[in-house]
Amino acid sequence: MMTNRYLNNLIKFPKQVRQIGGLISIIVVVILSFAILNIFFSQGDELVAKMKIEEERIANERKLNKLISSLPSGILVSFDGTDHYKLSDKLYEAVCNATKLIPQRAIMGANFLNYRAHEIYTINGNQIDETFVKWDVEKNKCFAGYTVSGKNVGVNETITVSGEALSFLSTGIDTRVYFIKNF
Secondary structure, eight states: OHHHHHHHHHHTSOHHHHHHHHHHHHHHHHHHHHHHHHHHHOOHHHHHHHHHHHHHHHHHHHHHHHHHHHSOSEEEESSSSSSSEEOOHHHHHHHHHHOOBOOHHHHHHHHTTOHHHHHHHHHTTSOOSEEEEEEETTTTEEEEEEEEEEGGGTEEEEEEEEEEEEEEEEOSSOEEEEEEEOO
16 A cells, blocks of 8 residues: 555656656666675786786787797707707797697607606507696706606506707797707
């Protein structure tokens, strides 16, 4: 009864006033909804920190891509005594940091010097668990390697093979480790 009388009073207002009142009430409901969601799901400073880290990573990736595209295609080495393009110490470090790929050729070359790694690599169907290319600041050298395990075939053994990345292969699009010296 009271509700009907209240609704009848609202109907007496002009149409424009009712429309503005409805619009204002919808805006208030939307703002309150977002305020409540913000209380429960806000990430504020943490989200900004993550975004800054991502922006730095993207900027660094662009610099490295520019560097890679400026290198000549072919084999890049860090030592004298070869006809291949010799990298300066600074360029050697930059190429090391830009390199993410270790092709099967480099893996097989390093496998020949570690028989057990070669055995597990063959048994598990030539699967590599992890590869890495890292710059060692103390030794001022680039190290590359990979991890193989026989977990998928019942061999409970994991072997990490690593060594100095002596040369890289530049394709003009990316760089790859060409030779791993692990002896």
